[in-house]
Amino acid sequence: MNLAFHGFADDGKARLPGSLHVNRRLSRWLAFHPDGTATIRPGKVELGQGILTTLAQIAAEELGLPLSSIRVAPTVTGESPDEAVTSGSLSVQECGMALRHACADARALFLSVAAQSSGVPREALRVEAGSFLGPDGVEVSSYAALSDRDLLDAEASPDVSPIPAGARRVAGTSAPRLDLPPKLRGEPRFLHDMRLPGMLHARMIRPPRPGARLVTVPDFALREGDFLAVVAASEAEATRMAERAARLARWEGGIAFPADWPRWLEDTPGERSTVAEQGEAQDGTQVLRRVFWRPFIAHASVGTCCAVALWEAGALRVWSHSQGPYNLRTDLAKALRLPPEAVVVEHREGAGCYGHNGADDVALDAALCARAHPGRPVRALWTRAEELAAAPLSPAMRVAVEVHRDGEGRIVSWRTEARGNGHSGRPGRAKDPALLSAPLLPGAAPMPVSINPPLAGGGGVQRNLVPLYRLPHVKAEMVRLTEMPIRASALRGLGALANVWAIESVMDELAEGDPVGFRLRHLDDPRAATVLREAVALSGFENRHALSEGEGMGIALARYKNTGAWCAVVAHIRAEERLRCLALHLACDMGEVINPDGALNQLEGGAIHGTSIALKEEARFDEECILSTSWDTYPVLRFSEVPRVAVKLIARPEEPPLGAGEPSVAPTIAAIANAVHQALGIRPTRLPFTPENLAKESD
Amino acid sequence: MGFTLNGRPAEHPGGVTLLEALRSDFALSGPRFGCGQEQCGACHVLLNGESVPSCALPVEAAEGREVTTVEGLTPHPLQAAFEAEQAGQCGFCLSGILVSAAALLRRNPGPDEAAIRAALEPHLCRCGVQNRILRAVRRAVA
Numbered sequence A: 001m002n003l004a005f006h007g008f009a010d011d012g013k014a015r016l017p018g019s020l021h022v023n024r025r026l027s028r029w030l031a032f033h034p035d036g037t038a039t040i041r042p043g044k045v046e047l048g049q050g051i052l053t054t055l056a057q058i059a060a061e062e063l064g065l066p067l068s069s070i071r072v073a074p075t076v077t078g079e080s081p082d083e084a085v086t087s088g089s090l091s092v093q094e095c096g097m098a099l100r101h102a103c104a105d106a107r108a109l110f111l112s113v114a115a116q117s118s119g120v121p122r123e124a125l126r127v128e129a130g131s132f133l134g135p136d137g138v139e140v141s142s143y144a145a146l147s148d149r150d151l152l153d154a155e156a157s158p159d160v161s162p163i164p165a166g167a168r169r170v171a172g173t174s175a176p177r178l179d180l181p182p183k184l185r186g187e188p189r190f191l192h193d194m195r196l197p198g199m200l201h202a203r204m205i206r207p208p209r210p211g212a213r214l215v216t217v218p219d220f221a222l223r224e225g226d227f228l229a230v231v232a233a234s235e236a237e238a239t240r241m242a243e244r245a246a247r248l249a250r251w252e253g254g255i256a257f258p259a260d261w262p263r264w265l266e267d268t269p270g271e272r273s274t275v276a277e278q279g280e281a282q283d284g285t286q287v288l289r290r291v292f293w294r295p296f297i298a299h300a301s302v303g304t305c306c307a308v309a310l311w312e313a314g315a316l317r318v319w320s321h322s323q324g325p326y327n328l329r330t331d332l333a334k335a336l337r338l339p340p341e342a343v344v345v346e347h348r349e350g351a352g353c354y355g356h357n358g359a360d361d362v363a364l365d366a367a368l369c370a371r372a373h374p375g376r377p378v379r380a381l382w383t384r385a386e387e388l389a390a391a392p393l394s395p396a397m398r399v400a401v402e403v404h405r406d407g408e409g410r411i412v413s414w415r416t417e418a419r420g421n422g423h424s425g426r427p428g429r430a431k432d433p434a435l436l437s438a439p440l441l442p443g444a445a446p447m448p449v450s451i452n453p454p455l456a457g458g459g460g461v462q463r464n465l466v467p468l469y470r471l472p473h474v475k476a477e478m479v480r481l482t483e484m485p486i487r488a489s490a491l492r493g494l495g496a497l498a499n500v501w502a503i504e505s506v507m508d509e510l511a512e513g514d515p516v517g518f519r520l521r522h523l524d525d526p527r528a529a530t531v532l533r534e535a536v537a538l539s540g541f542e543n544r545h546a547l548s549e550g551e552g553m554g555i556a557l558a559r560y561k562n563t564g565a566w567c568a569v570v571a572h573i574r575a576e577e578r579l580r581c582l583a584l585h586l587a588c589d590m591g592e593v594i595n596p597d598g599a600l601n602q603l604e605g606g607a608i609h610g611t612s613i614a615l616k617e618e619a620r621f622d623e624e625c626i627l628s629t630s631w632d633t634y635p636v637l638r639f640s641e642v643p644r645v646a647v648k649l650i651a652r653p654e655e656p657p658l659g660a661g662e663p664s665v666a667p668t669i670a671a672i673a674n675a676v677h678q679a680l681g682i683r684p685t686r687l688p689f690t691p692e693n694l695a696k697e698s699d
Numbered sequence B: 001m002g003f004t005l006n007g008r009p010a011e012h013p014g015g016v017t018l019l020e021a022l023r024s025d026f027a028l029s030g031p032r033f034g035c036g037q038e039q040c041g042a043c044h045v046l047l048n049g050e051s052v053p054s055c056a057l058p059v060e061a062a063e064g065r066e067v068t069t070v071e072g073l074t075p076h077p078l079q080a081a082f083e084a085e086q087a088g089q090c091g092f093c094l095s096g097i098l099v100s101a102a103a104l105l106r107r108n109p110g111p112d113e114a115a116i117r118a119a120l121e122p123h124l125c126r127c128g129v130q131n132r133i134l135r136a137v138r139r140a141v142a
């Protein structure tokens, strides 16, 4: 199951929550042990977002076990449930709700068996710390005592009732993150820290441009087609060899990068399609037309991508920080021409992941090097330059908005178009493997051109293109470019980053000085109105006119994907030599919150990520190469620039959970843009809002 | 060549960076590789009490000096403060940040917010945990 991509399909089976629907055996999800602990086996993976703690809380609640008795097994293909990709702020919906149901089912099954063997009626039994107690408080059995029976070797039943919202004791509390203490001690917890006996180290040498052919190969390097790498016994040696190989290798040809990317966006052919059309088209007497541009942006994780691979007896084992171990297995098998069963992908944590970065790509790099050294584990690590330039980038976009109003200034029609490359180039979905080095291999197919998932699955370039406001007519179209000189794929928020900014900038302009009232008058959705009012109350937005000159506040609102969490943001900025964001106030409604502090941490992080994108981030390139290959040339927000962030969560324990990783990013960008209007009197139309780009606005 | 590593004598043949030596030859995982160009802070260690990047520094520069990694600081009141504030997401940046915060507290036991921000300026945290980290350092000061 991956709602992030497909949306729901009716397959005729009784509906089970989340990914349980397509992974129906309970034994796939959990196991009990004689020592009283239980292992849960999620198919969603830890990306730094704290999901393991959240999932353990859900399991502890339903099973009636202390949190400390829950072990979380790393996702391994062939063993763990296939939950496709950990993305789209959907882990709690898909995996958490599956686990909640599976654990409730397991508890019911175990209690029935305990009732039968003890003669105590099922209703009279209660669970306490994994023990099943009779009315007299005496233990009649336990998960541990029954752990050797194959009770979980059964399909999940649709008729179990998890603990009702009002009775939850663990879910809904801010349990501290399970992974934080070892990380604070610097313990070997990351894939990067894995050390296997006899391990070799690999570094890759990349073609300077896509499509360049390798014509001169240093004799000490490993070559397969146009794939070039070095393998050495130590990291230091591998790094030195890679530097030498890069100097000696000669490449020819390849395609040029679109140095003038705005022009390229307009001129490149694409497929046009309608995203949505609602209401009756009407032309107004006044028409407002605005066009917004956002550049390519990088994932820019603090750690670089890493993988360890072991090739033995024609089978491959890969340790990876991929977001989708099963999808990676599919494409590794294709690229290496192996049956999928001959490949095992095991997840290990990497540095923070904010979308489709190079984690999958480096797994193929490691596998290719391991194939040349059978029996020896090979660890491949990317350089900072690869991390910033060889990983997929979030594609540049052009968003046009045209609003028609009648004689009284009422909106009669909202027409919009988002244009750019597709935002989904993930592995495991196309006919040919979507891994960086795959097209370099002899006889390989080119890299599949990225697509946009359907709106039911969250969309790509069209994510949040349709405004959440009540409008008599909306026409939203997208154009997906069919050429992809720069590999494009998903980064936190996808198309929403530009689309929400475009909508909220235009709404702000139309509001003519009453940004809150104007938005409220166009809202039917009470949860949207609530977050907007809360953000205003929290931030003192109504007193913005008292700010000193050069300062400004801006507000923005979005419901992520139009189906996820609601988030309103007020940004307070000051125009100095560059723009500085001083404070952000957020209000968010994400339905049931399993771990409130974990959700706050994600929302705060998303807001800071959004600030960084708004003020600084842009991948730079000329025709020959990508130039933003270091933190100097791809600057991101630093400690001195980080705004204060305050978040108010609206508690809705009875509502379905909605995910916290992404909803705050796009409205933060939009709120900063609207604050620029108060501070400088201009409405920015080019991201990032650097002095150079702002100077172009008055042209 | 020799130096002191986390309080114990250490010998190294040289020829690599301090970070490579620490990770590969002394099997430490606290100092992390993030850029190799002294731009991200992931690899910071204490060299005679001063927080420095180890990724481009030849191991020879440590000759006769004291090298302390986050492992050598453990247990430290900062770690408890970071836990109390839940100051971390992926955690990849944390050991470098802890090292710089520890160096700051050693030379200035009562830093204000500006001093904390300045001390942590070399460190990137892409997960956006900076505010929690600032709170955690203030908590350790209090």
Ligand code: FES
Binding pocket: B032, B033, B034, B035, B036, B037, B038, B039, B040, B041, B042, B043, B044, B053, B054, B055, B056
């Ligand atoms: S790895 Fe040393 S500063 Fe980035």
Ligand code: FES
Binding pocket: A048, A302, A351, A352, B088, B089, B090, B091, B092, B093, B094, B124, B125, B126, B127, B128, B129
């Ligand atoms: S916690 Fe992920 S980089 Fe700081």
